[in-house]
Amino acid sequence: xxxxxxxxxxxxxxxxxxxxxxxxxxxxxxxxxxxxxxxxxxxxxxxxxxxxxxxxxxxxxxxxxxxxxxxxxxxxxxxxxxxxxxxxxxxxxxxxxxxxxxxxxxxxxxxxxxxxxxxxxxxxxxxxxxxxxxxxxxxxxxxxxxxxxxxxxxxxxxxxxxxxxxxxxxxxxxxxxxxxxxxxxxxxxxxxxxxxxxxxxxxxxxxxxxxxxxxxxxxxxxxxxxxxxxxxxxxxxxxxxxxxxxxxxxxxxxxxxxxxxxxxxxxxxxxxxxxxxxxxxxxxxxxxxxxxxxxxxxxxxxxxxxxxxxxxxxxxxxxxxxxxxxxxxxxxxxxxxxxxxxxxxxxxxxxxxxxxxxxxxxxxxxxxxxxxxxxxxxxxxxxxxxxxxxxxxxxxxxxxxxxxxxxxxxxxxxxxxxxxxx
Amino acid sequence: xxxxxxxxxxxxxxxxxxxxxxxxxxxxxxxxxxxxxxxxxxxxxxxxxxxxxxxxxxxxxxxxxxxxxxxxxxxxxxxxxxxxxxxxxxxxxxxxxxxxxxxxxxxxxxxxxxxxxxxxxxxxxxxxxxxxxxxxxxxxxxxxxxxxxxxxxxxxxxxxxxxxxxxxxxxxxxxxxxxxxxxxxxxxxxxxxxxxxxxxxxxxxxxxxxxxxxxxxxxxxxxxxxxxxxxxxxxxxxxxxxxxxxxxxxxxxxxxxxxxxxxxxxxxxxxxxxxxxxxxxxxxxxxxxxxxxxxxxxxxxxxxxxxxxxxxxxxxxxxxxx
Numbered sequence: 001x002x003x004x005x006x007x008x009x010x011x012x013x014x015x016x017x018x019x020x021x022x023x024x025x026x027x028x029x030x031x032x033x034x035x036x037x038x039x040x041x042x043x044x045x046x047x048x049x050x051x052x053x054x055x056x057x058x059x060x061x062x063x064x065x066x067x068x069x070x071x072x073x074x075x076x077x078x079x080x081x082x083x084x085x086x087x088x089x090x091x092x093x094x095x096x097x098x099x100x101x102x103x104x105x106x107x108x109x110x111x112x113x114x115x116x117x118x119x120x121x122x123x124x125x126x127x128x129x130x131x132x133x134x135x136x137x138x139x140x141x142x143x144x145x146x147x148x149x150x151x152x153x154x155x156x157x158x159x160x161x162x163x164x165x166x167x168x169x170x171x172x173x174x175x176x177x178x179x180x181x182x183x184x185x186x187x188x189x190x191x192x193x194x195x196x197x198x199x200x201x202x203x204x205x206x207x208x209x210x211x212x213x214x215x216x217x218x219x220x221x222x223x224x225x226x227x228x229x230x231x232x233x234x235x236x237x238x239x240x241x242x243x244x245x246x247x248x249x250x251x252x253x254x255x256x257x258x259x260x261x262x263x264x265x266x267x268x269x270x271x272x273x274x275x276x277x278x279x280x281x282x283x284x285x286x287x288x289x290x291x292x293x294x295x296x297x298x299x300x301x302x303x304x305x306x307x308x309x310x311x312x313x314x315x316x317x318x319x320x321x322x323x324x325x326x327x328x329x330x331x332x333x334x335x336x337x338x339x340x341x342x343x344x345x346x347x348x349x350x351x352x353x354x355x356x357x358x359x360x361x362x363x364x365x366x367x368x369x370x371x372x373x374x375x376x377x378x379x380x381x382x383x384x385x386x387x388x389x390x391x392x393x394x395x396x397x398x399x400x401x402x403x404x405x406x407x408x409x410x411x412x413x414x415x416x417x418x419x420x421x422x
Numbered sequence: 423x424x425x426x427x428x429x430x431x432x433x434x435x436x437x438x439x440x441x442x443x444x445x446x447x448x449x450x451x452x453x454x455x456x457x458x459x460x461x462x463x464x465x466x467x468x469x470x471x472x473x474x475x476x477x478x479x480x481x482x483x484x485x486x487x488x489x490x491x492x493x494x495x496x497x498x499x500x501x502x503x504x505x506x507x508x509x510x511x512x513x514x515x516x517x518x519x520x521x522x523x524x525x526x527x528x529x530x531x532x533x534x535x536x537x538x539x540x541x542x543x544x545x546x547x548x549x550x551x552x553x554x555x556x557x558x559x560x561x562x563x564x565x566x567x568x569x570x571x572x573x574x575x576x577x578x579x580x581x582x583x584x585x586x587x588x589x590x591x592x593x594x595x596x597x598x599x600x601x602x603x604x605x606x607x608x609x610x611x612x613x614x615x616x617x618x619x620x621x622x623x624x625x626x627x628x629x630x631x632x633x634x635x636x637x638x639x640x641x642x643x644x645x646x647x648x649x650x651x652x653x654x655x656x657x658x659x660x661x662x663x664x665x666x667x668x669x670x671x672x673x674x675x676x677x678x679x680x681x682x683x684x685x686x687x688x689x690x691x692x693x694x695x696x697x698x699x700x701x702x703x704x705x706x707x708x709x710x711x712x713x714x715x716x717x718x719x720x721x722x723x724x725x726x727x728x729x730x731x732x733x734x735x736x737x738x739x740x741x742x743x744x
């Protein structure tokens with residue numbers, strides 16, 4: 001008995017020792033995993049950049065090609081697929097593996113929390129070459145916090161042949177748009193596609209009604225009778241059955257129009273090459289129509305900017321890289337703006353050279369951008385935008401009272417404005 | 423069987439170990455063994471559960487935006503905001519409605535499937551596997567299939583094709599909340615994924631019911647079908663049913679994946695508590711203070727519900743009285 005238990009025991013102690021070692025090994029691995037990807041040798045600094053996955057073929061390769069051409073640091077590109085780029089980016093920014101360089105939209109909150117570095121001294125020498133609006137939208141208290149890479153106007157695309165067949169003119173008012181959608185709808189094709197949740201046009205409904213998101217004095221400016229009227233009209237459009245909903249792709253993808261699911265689609269300038277390839281000349285564009293008598297047509301000039309993580313480990317190296325790529329290397333900037341999807345280069349010198357944007361439909365797009373475009377307001381931050389997309393949800397997609405929805409939105413935006421400006 | 427034998431041999435071991443202590447050093451020490459085996463797990467528990475809970479409570483009293491190491495103390499403002507100026511209270515209602523519907527439905531469906539499969543004379547293993555397979559699918563993948571192919575809003579989506587045969591117009595199943603077809607999408611998805619697993623639990627319980635009971639009932643004149651089911655099968659399944667209802671309730675509490683992927687965050691309806699918290703803390707708002715405040719409120723609620731439930735259902739009481 002004792003012999004048996006003895007042998008049993010030594011076997012168990014062996015097991016115990018092994019388990020202990022395994023546990024210790026796991027913990028040790030945890031400990032050493034905190035460092036950032038090895039020493040990197042003496043070859044130079046290691047930089048990480050975060051980009052959302054652009055839909056156009058070749059964009060990822062292009063970005064990595066630019067990064068590889070930079071000799072002073074080793075730049076590692078994180079290409080974030082899926083539609084949660086913001087979440088991935090912000091979660092990463094809190095960790096020790098935070099990106100040194102990332103693309104995003106200008107957000108006052110990022111500046112206030114000290115997340116993005118001041119890039120004024122980099123931009124100053126070439127400031128006059130930039131579209132003044134792109135400088136303004138990145139400026140807080142006289143300092144410039146980001147470099148605009150591309151401007152992306154968003155407007156309506158339409159199939160000329162379908163409008164001709166239905167004897168519909170290009171709509172200039174929201175009423176005409178609703179009427180056009182009705183006439184264009186057949187049992188195969190829906191009249192219009194505004195994105196699956198309508199949030200793509202949430203700023204345009206404000207601008208087209210002659211209002212603004214928030215005013216120069218940073219007060220609520222969207223709560224007007226015109227906007228209420230627009231919301232009510234948009235509700236009739238949503239409920240009319242002439243709108244394409246639950247499409248497999250969203251507004252930022254050219255597929256809905258290309259595959260003949262709709263006659264008119266809201267989209268970005270970046271989709272233009274793919275649409276032209278699929279539809280040839282059967283393609284036109286127009287701005288978001290005006291709402292009510294005080295309204296005017298509008299285009300949303302979105303886009304992407306590059307920022308330097310001020311809390312990162314290599315702020316200076318990151319600044320140098322950003323200066324090199326997005327200020328000095330003009331041939332890359334032109335390639336990025338015009339070789340894949342179409343984007344408008346924010347720098348006049350590059351825009352002047354961009355022959356692809358000089359004629360035909362791209363030139364019309366540039367004209368809409370200049371004539372009707374509204375740029376981002378750095379103070380109209382994500383929380384406020386989320387609050388307004390709830391207005392769209394509850395009063396356009398759901399049959400709620402727009403006034404009430406706007407009041408709820410006012411409360412949320414009010415809290416946010418108070419936090420930002422006191 | 424083998425486990426019991428091993429345990430039987432192992433039981434007297436510590437006494438022997440103390441005899442041999444001088445030779446074996448620390449190895450025989452019961453306290454050391456306790457820490458050796460529970461230590462790694464406790465460290466994990468502390469780092470991944472206790473620290474975040476405490477951190478979250480701490481964050482809920484600060485203005486923590488774009489940071490998890492805030493410095494600006496704001497008292498109960500976050501709680502005020504999450505309870506009065508957000509979708510959080512509505513989301514609790516949404517969740518309750520959802521749970522009140524999905525729990526009994528899944529229970530009934532999986533019991534029904536188990537009864538059917540149990541009666542099969544051949545190909546039982548095949549059907550058991552077929553119904554169980556969806557359990558292996560992730561909610562995210564299933565949500566994408568449901569959204570993009572079955573309940574797509576275009577005319578060639580599966581559901582729209584089917585209703586098209588009867589001359590109906592295309593329906594936007596998810597985007598348009600009136601009528602609330604999105605519940606059909608969510609409920610069918612959840613039923614498809616979940617019922618197979620609970621069917622297996624019921625099946626095991628059904629096979630454990632002694633046949634003598636049915637025979638005795640038959641002799642006493644009980645009719646096959648409803649009568650036997652009501653007075654023999656159902657009471658015999660009570661323990662399993664309680665466990666299934668509890669598991670279903672927990673699963674409903676955790677609802678996130680399919681709601682997030684199907685409904686999205688640009689809506690004001692069908693937002694579960696976790697989605698609202700995700701939106702305020704981890705989404706684009708990055709307000710960890712408000713998110714944490716909501717998480718604390720939710721935790722307190724879950725604690726209360728569990729306590730009340732324990733009182734009524736007596737879950738776990740049996741062990742203590744032994």
